[in-house]
């Protein structure tokens with residue numbers, strides 16, 4: 001069969017499922033938020049009711065098994081607020097993985113803390129706890145476990161390391177709404193957890209974020225940082241700490257409450273599609289599936305990540321491979337580039353430190369350049385035939401380049 005990129009006919013011409021999913025439910029609740037006269041989350045509505053933000057914070061925290069939640073403008077700010085609430089300061093080192101969205105590093109750099117990169121595990125693409133332990137110095141204050149693609153990192157070992165060395169453990173769970181590690185919601189296992197409700201995420205309101213925790217004083221600190229330094233129960237013009245206005249609007253909280261009612265069904269559909277893709281792609285020579293730790297009792301499947309087999313990856317150019325699969329009608333993508341090599345991160349680090357810092361993350365660098373490929377979660381919300389089309393396209397392109 002001639003490849004579509006060479007003029008053949010593509011395997012798939014149908015669109016994949018659109019994201020986000022919404023109907024009258026969102027229309028009605030946004031209208032209610034609008035008519036309430038209370039577009040921010042502080043105080044009461046015109047009819048004396050509670051705005052949507054406090055309800056959303058309670059329900060979201062509960063979903064992830066946390067006692068407290070502080071909503072905010074986005075997932076990047078949620079990370080910065082969590083770090084500051086935990087006492088991380090200018091000049092402190094924070095250990096993070098190189099395989100994550102740029103925000104994990106920029107949230108650290110935002111106030112002069114220094115990201116230190118610990119390489120990832122090649123079979124899961126998650127931060128390698130052994131590398132974390134090797135990266136600890138007297139300046140280390142915190143570890144950020146990033147649950148990439150919706151797969152929880154090894155929280156048992158990371159928690160053990162953080163306790164042993166007196167470090168704060170923060171979970172960047174931006175991609176992991178609904179995920180669980182040994183039956184417990186992510187975000188509530190470390191000291192603090194952060195989520196993003198940006199458009200592409202599995203629960204979204206266009207933008208938005210939240211910090212969750214089980215620790216009362218960390219909740220108070222986070223709340224103050226997000227509320228211009230006020231204290232819960234304090235006076236309006238009583239500013240006790242340095243904070244900013246990081247609050248989201250009540251219209252966003254309203255959308256999020258409506259979207260939350262769809263979450264379980266969407267998670268189940270993604271899970272079914274992943275089972276099918278694992279079965280189909282697992283049968284293709286030239287493709288390697290990621291390993292899933294059995295302690296991941298629920299995966300959020302924000303991304304479906306897989307790898308080209310090393311021998312095939314050596315033979316072909318990853319970008320050419322992607323162009324060929326995209327031409328077959330499958331929106332496969334390149335994914336992250338290593339953050340330890342990203343210029344902005346290196347420049348900002350140098351600016352704060354006054355000197356260059358170089359980190360080698362050979363596992364991440366090789367996998368990014370040669371092997372890892374992504375499909376986004378809306379693909380997993382498509383009909384069953386879509387998974388068959390994905391497998392057929394990959395098989396077709398691999399046969400062409402692999403032979």
Ligand SMILES: *Cc1c(COP(=O)(O)O)cnc(C)c1O
Nearest residue numbers: 074075076101103174196197198
């Ligand atoms: C999306 C994302 C963020 C940032 O969230 P925003 O809401 O876009 O600021 C942080 N970390 C990870 C891993 C993400 O995927």
